Amino acid sequence: MNTDMTNLFHLDARDSTRLRVLQCIRAAGEISRTDIARQLDSSPATVTAACVALLDAGLIREVRGLQSESVQRGRPKVMLQVNGDAFAIVGMKVARNAILVMIVDFKGDEIGTFVSPLAASRMSARALVREMRRALDDALSAHGLPQSKIAGLALGLPGFVNGETSFMHWSSSVTERNVNFAPLFQELLPCPTFIDNDANLVAKAEHLFGAGRGLRNFLVVTIEHGVGMGIVLDGELYRGERGCGAEFGHMKVQFDGAVCQCGQRGCLEAYVGDYALLRDTSTGRSSDATKTIADILDAARSGDTLAHEVLDRASRVLGVALANLTNLFDPEHIVIARSRPRFDARYTDAMTASLARNTVQVDAPLPKITVRNLDQTMWALGAAAHGIEMVSVLKIRKRGADDVA
Numbered sequence: 001m002n003t004d005m006t007n008l009f010h011l012d013a014r015d016s017t018r019l020r021v022l023q024c025i026r027a028a029g030e031i032s033r034t035d036i037a038r039q040l041d042s043s044p045a046t047v048t049a050a051c052v053a054l055l056d057a058g059l060i061r062e063v064r065g066l067q068s069e070s071v072q073r074g075r076p077k078v079m080l081q082v083n084g085d086a087f088a089i090v091g092m093k094v095a096r097n098a099i100l101v102m103i104v105d106f107k108g109d110e111i112g113t114f115v116s117p118l119a120a121s122r123m124s125a126r127a128l129v130r131e132m133r134r135a136l137d138d139a140l141s142a143h144g145l146p147q148s149k150i151a152g153l154a155l156g157l158p159g160f161v162n163g164e165t166s167f168m169h170w171s172s173s174v175t176e177r178n179v180n181f182a183p184l185f186q187e188l189l190p191c192p193t194f195i196d197n198d199a200n201l202v203a204k205a206e207h208l209f210g211a212g213r214g215l216r217n218f219l220v221v222t223i224e225h226g227v228g229m230g231i232v233l234d235g236e237l238y239r240g241e242r243g244c245g246a247e248f249g250h251m252k253v254q255f256d257g258a259v260c261q262c263g264q265r266g267c268l269e270a271y272v273g274d275y276a277l278l279r280d281t282s283t284g285r286s287s288d289a290t291k292t293i294a295d296i297l298d299a300a301r302s303g304d305t306l307a308h309e310v311l312d313r314a315s316r317v318l319g320v321a322l323a324n325l326t327n328l329f330d331p332e333h334i335v336i337a338r339s340r341p342r343f344d345a346r347y348t349d350a351m352t353a354s355l356a357r358n359t360v361q362v363d364a365p366l367p368k369i370t371v372r373n374l375d376q377t378m379w380a381l382g383a384a385a386h387g388i389e390m391v392s393v394l395k396i397r398k399r400g401a402d403d404v405a
């Protein structure tokens with residue numbers, strides 16, 4: 001595979017029109033050429049040319065319209081839809097103790113999921129890509145799919161990751177810093193492979209399928225072992241110049257504060273992430289080794305002062321940090337997606353009060369805040385959605401190259 005992946009983010013005018021037409025068809029489910037031209041404010045001839053290329057590449061298909069108005073003149077209108085059978089795409093998320101795999105068709109409909117256990121929570125980049133290969137092979141055989149059906153794979157990894165260049169600056173799951181994953185993917189995986197920060201991909205899943213559907217400006221904050229964020233601005237995922245943006249978990253909330261897993265001090269996640277709560281409630285007893293966040297919450301409910309103080313501080317710190325976000329971005333909606341119940345009503349109230357107290361005062365309501373459990377499949381679904389987008393670009397660019405040849 002000699003594909004220059006970085007070029008996938010920069011399309012020429014003709015390919016970018018083809019991509020916009022494909023995205024329009026995907027969003028509509030089923031749509032006529034006339035309506036595409038209307039929606040994209042484009043000429044019918046341009047849309048028709050783009051559709052010919054997309055049909056030739058097998059990315060879309062024609063179906064007969066069912067609407068009564070379309071048969072008024074005696075012949076049903078020809079509608080277009082994404083060709084779900086064209087390819088399968090794999091989304092993966094690296095969690096602490098497993099790789100979550102989701103296989104979808106080109107429409108985004110789920111074919112199946114698979115969980116591949118990891119023996120260690122941190123490993124070398126090469127070992128991680130080998131684990132991805134194992135997870136892929138096992139998932140395909142579990143669902144009886146041939147490898148040839150897979151057109152692309154996208155991975156969500158925690159940490160500072162540049163999706164355009166497949167370059168990872170740092171991740172809590174990888175032992176080295178500064179790794180270019182592109183050659184490892186080419187050597188060890190059988191299909192084009194893409195990578196992005198995992199919280200970005202949750203934001204993408206929320207934007208396409210969840211609470212962010214139809215919103216232009218919203219934020220998704222993920223809280224699990226660490227704290228992540230995805231930013232959607234003006235309908236697009238914002239990644240930053242080096243792919244290191246949106247690192248909400250490493251926003252400093254205390255000078256010379258608690259040590260973070262990134263190596264610096266005073267980061268938000270050093271007070272709010274699972275590892276911080278477990279560390280700060282440890283008492284040196286053997287039961288510490290098996291303690292969970294639910295145990296801390298139970299202890300606080302039964303009057304344990306240390307557990308209460310750690311949770312109360314985490315709630316207030318998170319509230320201040322969310323107020324900073326609101327002051328910076330003024331979003332329509334913030335979704336707080338957490339891996340498991342970590343705050344009961346008492347702590348959610350402490351967080352909300354701290355958020356309200358620290359947000360700049362204007363005579364307009366605060367952004368809507370939704371706190372919800374992070375369904376584990378959202379991680380892999382977001383990765384799969386990214387995979388679909390990148391494979392679309394890859395196929396359109398290949399088609400464009402064929403046209404020139």
Ligand SMILES: [Zn+2]
Pocket residue numbers: 249250260261262263264267
């Ligand atoms: Zn940090």
